[in-house]
Amino acid sequence: MKNNLEHEFVSNLEKHQNIVHKICRMYTNDREAHNDLFQEVTIQLWKAYPKFRGDSKFSTWMYRVALNTAITLYRKSKKDLHTQDFDEVSFKIKAEVYDDEVEQQLQLMYKAVKELNDIDKALVFLYLEDQSYKEISDTLGISEVNARVKMNRIKKTLKNILNP
Template sequence: MSAEFYQEYIENNRAIIARICRAYTDNEVDFQDYFQEVCLQLWKSKDNFRQQAKLSTWIYRVSLNVCLSLVRKKRQDPKELGPAVENLSVPPRPVEDPQQRQLELLYRQIRQLKEVDRALILLYLEEKSYEEMSQILGISVSNVGVKINRIKEKLKKQLHGKV
């Protein structure tokens, strides 16, 4: 992996990759694995980027696809890591900052959404346009709007009284 590739694709888009990986993992070990796999797949598929969309849009798409694939693979074979690692989970750290506590609660609720809904709400929180969300997820713009409204209502109900 060249330094140029690392800077342009990974370092400049680290926040995007991290947010997506964080939404699909619930512990630090999985987060690191997902992040590393996304970086590897970006590197492997860099020649497939046709520059028909923004680089960040393509990175979102690759990151989401990798995370969704890993979630599905893990669901099909939860013992793939073996019994010693299977239940390994980093206990949540006590959070002093109320804003950080709210953010962690939001991510916990987002992780409970269906896979596609998770992807949509992440893109919404990134303030992506409905058109961009449509391109990334391969669904119609009107479907994006309908789904976003339903997800926001569901999250409001889940978070009511918890924030």
């Protein structure tokens, strides 16, 4: 049973790991912190996975766990991430390698987004992932109308940041 659960988890995580990488990018400033946060999110996902009931899509559930982990760690320590030991989790995940040069064009946007508060960052991230306002509201625990209003305000804020 454990091996089947582990196999299912690893398969889902590999399929949707870009979600975690993008969240890590939003909440960290360097490769080491990114890797530490990715590891911590993976551990939290694995710990929570047995309780995943499938009421929502795996990716929606993953967004919520990953964002909550990132926000919690970000608030605890703005600079240093303290992670848990990885000894208890023995599976291997084929990590995709990001080419920083390919993503260089996104740096200005990420820099502007990092100036937003934690909830607004999460909302922008989900919006950029083409999540519907319904999915965004479910993930963040806010109303759909609130998600739309917040996104419109965030767009104006980002325009002001990018074009002072």
